[in-house]
Amino acid sequence: MTGALNQSAVGTRPLVQARNVHKSFDQLEVLKGIDLDVAPGEVVVILGPSGSGKSTFLRCINHLEAIQKGFIEVDGEQIGYRVKNDKLQKLTPNGIARQRRKIGMVFQQFNLYPHMTVLQNIIEAPVGVHGESRRDAIENARQLLKRVGLSEKENSYPRQLSGGQQQRVAIARALAIKPKLMLFDEPTSALDPELVGEVLATMKDLAKQGLTMIVVTHEIGFAKEAADRVVFMDGGVIVEQGRPEDVIGNPQHPRTQAFLSRFL
């Protein structure tokens, strides 16, 4: 089923490849062997109860957390490592920073830079990290702000915006680096219920435009509407995955059934 979906997606070679990923914090094993391929243009939504390891897995993809076993590859490059003289070698911090430049990330707590205006937030990485000219970056930032519906807010500071507005700015900021892959770490969990809709609408819009997205969320509705594939995680492993109508509409595994029953 997953294979069929991957073929229906644009490319043949997966953009993200995770193999047997293991991660522990001290004694606690959080990820117990995750295998996941994400095709270019695919939107994968990861569902699962708190503590299932889904956020940790997402943070492993751009090496905010180091994994202890297995490997993760994004766009043909192994994250955090390189091969030198036929040996696998840890990358230097600057090498890791370079790999992260094609991966955009949106955080649960928005994490906008509070001392910068909205526009400065968006152009910071394009100008400072990617070496774009200031003028191009500003022009691009204005287009992105228009896209997330916040054109009039470019000179506001993050504290002057509502949570939903801040998260939309955070999405624009992540898009400004023209990422090949976008990671969303529970982007609506810190929002007041009435503000969730505007952020999800922006994300659905992105999904439609063919951006490769991995989304960790509790929003079943979003998974149903926007996901190409739903992955259900529990206890550090992938329990079940497939098309949203199958996994959400007709879950096979008892743990998936138990989890989803709470949302009905």
Next chain:
Amino acid sequence: MSSNATPRVAPSGATEFRDVATAHAPFPFGRLALWLIVAIVVVDFGWIVAKNENFGWPVVAQYFFDPIVLSGLYVSLGLTVVAMILGVALGLVIAIMRMSNDRLASGFASLFIWFFRGTPLLVQLIFWYNMSTLFPQLSIAIPFGPTLASWDTNSVITPMTAAIVGLALNEAAYMAEIIRGGLLSVERGQAETAEAFGMTKGRALRRIIIPQAMRSIVPPTGNQLISMIKATSLVSVIAMADLLYSVQSIYNRTFEIIPMLMVAVIWYLLITSVLNVGQSYIEAYYGRSDRRNAGAAKTAATTEEASH
């Protein structure tokens, strides 16, 4: 009962009457009396000080702009500026070393802070000044190998260099802890976000972390600067001609001890007052991102509370 009775007393025009916009504050007799008493005490004290001939106000006026006093003032100011700049720069390096995961770096930083905070500044100054008794020659050499260059310690460690080195190293130890506290006060998510966007550590510090840390670094640094101005008076013990040393050199001659000390006191007060004003401007600058929305933040907090 009585609250029920009130509206019945003035039924017509009651709403207008009870509009708080028309209310008056009761006359503050108590506050006025207090102000009066304090004013009398202050004026009386001022009168006593001004009338007391032992203060020697004419002498104070005569020597206030004396060339010796002014040159001492310049030395104090120059020493403060140089030692502070070196102290902050070195303190930043030590703070970052202390926070690094590298055991060698954090160990060295801890040792540095332990030593320079743990010994009195006065002792450190005298120590630097007497370096030549410990090491008569200073040289650049390959360890256990040949000497490349060498100087006589007494020609290198003048009162000036001893003062600068002593004050700067001591300041660095304190600034390192202030800066470290500031860096730690920035939310962890900020460093993580900078990292996720592919920034190098240096860039993340410079663009994201330090500007946010400044808000908690500036006030204690202002304190340090003011302490530093006063600490420069310690260098008078190593014959450095600072403000205190200058007035001392005058009263050693004229025996007008109190008037000359008043000259120094007034100068120190003037400088620290100017610095206080400067500090409030710097604080306002680093607080600009949430100046206009203290109210907005409050409303956000209340809505959040209400939604729970």
